[in-house]
Amino acid sequence: MTASSSARHDTLLQLFQAAKVIPVITIERVEDAVPLARALVAGGVRTLEITLRTAPAVDAAKAIIAQVPEAIVGIGTVLTAADLAQSRAIGAKFALSPGATPDLLDAAFNSDLPFVPGIATASELMAALARGFSITKFFPAQQAGGISALRALGGPFPQARFCPTGGIGAANAAEWLAEPNVIAVGGSWLCPLADIKAGNWDKITALAQAATK
Numbered sequence: 720m721t722a723s724s725s726a727r728h729d730t731l732l733q734l735f736q737a738a739k740v741i742p743v744i745t746i747e748r749v750e751d752a753v754p755l756a757r758a759l760v761a762g763g764v765r766t767l768e769i770t771l772r773t774a775p776a777v778d779a780a781k782a783i784i785a786q787v788p789e790a791i792v793g794i795g796t797v798l799t800a801a802d803l804a805q806s807r808a809i810g811a812k813f814a815l816s817p818g819a820t821p822d823l824l825d826a827a828f829n830s831d832l833p834f835v836p837g838i839a840t841a842s843e844l845m846a847a848l849a850r851g852f853s854i855t856k857f858f859p860a861q862q863a864g865g866i867s868a869l870r871a872l873g874g875p876f877p878q879a880r881f882c883p884t885g886g887i888g889a890a891n892a893a894e895w896l897a898e899p900n901v902i903a904v905g906g907s908w909l910c911p912l913a914d915i916k917a918g919n920w921d922k923i924t925a926l927a928q929a930a931t932k
């Protein structure tokens with residue numbers, strides 16, 4: 720690890736260990752962003768992943784960064800070097816990807832923005848580790864073999880730490896978090912699209928409270 724990759728690693732480790740649960744957020748209307756972030760923060764969930772899956776995602780992330788200072792905003796679904804550069808430019812604190820191309824790993828290696836590549840196989844994890852990324856997103860966690868797959872990966876790669884996402888919810892988050900190499904879990908269960916659409920902010924605060932108690 721270089722000095723800067725070790726600094727990025729330490730930042731991520733602290734952020735994720737403090738967060739424990741990270742909502743994977745899809746924003747369809749920019750005006751929902753700030754009330755949603757406030758609802759999550761009110762429930763004790765401060766570290767957020769705003770996915771680049773919708774047209775208003777970047778403006779939504781900017782609005783949260785500007786108006787909800789308690790929130791720690793990360794950008795998810797970062798697929799290209801340009802996405803990574805944009806995430807840094809708008810002031811995100813970290814970025815995540817469902818996978819990692821060689822181009823994206825190169826860009827992240829050369830950026831000071833803490834980055835979490837996605838992996839689902841030993842070879843993908845080896846490519847991430849080779850560039851100094853020992854914190855990865857195990858995605859899609861449940862579908863790619865669940866906890867037994869993660870345990871199997873832990874054998875040859877004891878230094879790896881994971882944020883599993885995909886198929887994680889209120890019923891199984893605690894089980895994943897009990898794994899010694901899991902530092903946080905992510906998922907969309909904390910912010911259901913129907914509740915965002917309906918403005919059910921109190922319900923989202925309650926989901927966040929339940930996830931962090």
Ligand code: 3PG
Nearest residue numbers: 743884885886887906907
């Ligand atoms: C992700 O990008 O991390 C996943 O889409 C989240 O998966 P979930 O909707 O099953 O929580």
